[in-house]
Every structure is written in C-alpha cells, then in structure tokens.
Amino acid sequence: MTADVPGLHVVFDCADPDRMAKFWMLALPGYDFPAPPPDGFDTWESWADANKVPEDQRNLARTLVDKAGSRPTIFFNQVPEPHPPTKNRLHLDVKAAEGLAGDERRSRLESTTARLVDAGATVARMVDGPEGFWLVLQDPEGNEFCVI
Missing domain, CATH: 3.10.180.10 (2,3-Dihydroxybiphenyl 1,2-Dioxygenase, domain 1)
Structure with missing residues (x-):
C-alpha cells in the first residue's frame, strides 16, 4: 500500500468482541487472531490472569487479520449501547x-x-x-x- 492509497479496516461496534470475532472467524475462513499468546502461556486468558488484567477489561476489543494478507483487518470494539433495531446502512x-x-x-x-x-x-x-x-x-x- 502506498502513502497516497488509503487502506481499509472493517470495524464492528458490539457488546461481546470475543464472541463476534470467533463468529466472523468461522464465517470468513482464513481470518484469525493476529498473534498467539506470548511464550509460556497456553491462552490469552492465562496471560491476563498472570498479568492481573481485571475481568472487566479482558473483552474490550478483538482483532482479526487475513492470514493471506489480501483482505482488510476486522476490529470488534465493545460499546455499551445495544445494536439499534433498524436496518444496517452498510453490510x-x-x-x-x-x-x-x-x-x-x-x-x-x-x-x-x-x-x-x-x-x-x-x-x-x-x-x-x-x-x-x-x-x-x-x-x-x-x-x-x-x-x-
């Protein structure tokens, strides 16, 4: 990507970033979390426990990347308000x-x-x-x- 050609990310505002990321990983094969847990940890949860990350801070956001590098990165950000009951303007x-x-x-x-x-x-x-x-x-x- 050159400086004069903008890239693209897709961003979902949602209540449960972890659930949404796992769903879209299934819906879009080839997407995955960007990195495995750090060395010495089987899961990100065990890393969070060891680093005393508060429970309420563990699901604020998730990121998915296309392992082939050809599709946009997808972000899931936790927001407090529910999804509005109206039709999406983008899908x-x-x-x-x-x-x-x-x-x-x-x-x-x-x-x-x-x-x-x-x-x-x-x-x-x-x-x-x-x-x-x-x-x-x-x-x-x-x-x-x-x-x-």
Whole structure:
C-alpha cells in the first residue's frame, strides 16, 4: 500500500468482541487472531490472569487479520449501547459460492448458511427471484450480512 492509497479496516461496534470475532472467524475462513499468546502461556486468558488484567477489561476489543494478507483487518470494539433495531446502512457480503451456478451454487449457499446458523447467526430472509438467489442473515448481535 502506498502513502497516497488509503487502506481499509472493517470495524464492528458490539457488546461481546470475543464472541463476534470467533463468529466472523468461522464465517470468513482464513481470518484469525493476529498473534498467539506470548511464550509460556497456553491462552490469552492465562496471560491476563498472570498479568492481573481485571475481568472487566479482558473483552474490550478483538482483532482479526487475513492470514493471506489480501483482505482488510476486522476490529470488534465493545460499546455499551445495544445494536439499534433498524436496518444496517452498510453490510458485508460473504461470497460463499464464487464460480458456481444453479443447484450447485444454491446448495453451497444453503450449507454455508446452515454452518453459520449453527454458530449463532439467524436467517432474516431468503431472496429467490429474477435477480438471483441469496440469503440475508444476522450475526449473533443482529448485524445483517448476505451469503451470496
């Protein structure tokens, strides 16, 4: 990235950054936490215990990075207010069936949707018309996204 071309991060305001990061890691294979716990610790939780990080400070934010380096970094920041009950003005499309058509595409979209529902998503609606077939889901905190 050159200085005159801005990069891009995706940022979610949410109640539970850890849960949201783990959900989106499943929804977007290839994303992971940027670093494992420091040497000598099996988990970040054990590191936090050893460093006396207060419980209420342990889930303020999470970061996911694309291990291939080609997609934007995703941040999850804890905020006190709940998700508003109105429609998102911006959403993500999970491209689960690139290069597929017909029944094979539909099957891939449905199996991806089932996996995400098992992980905490809900199906908001299914679009099946002249413009195509896709599913609109909500993540565990109600943010809409499409499986296309």
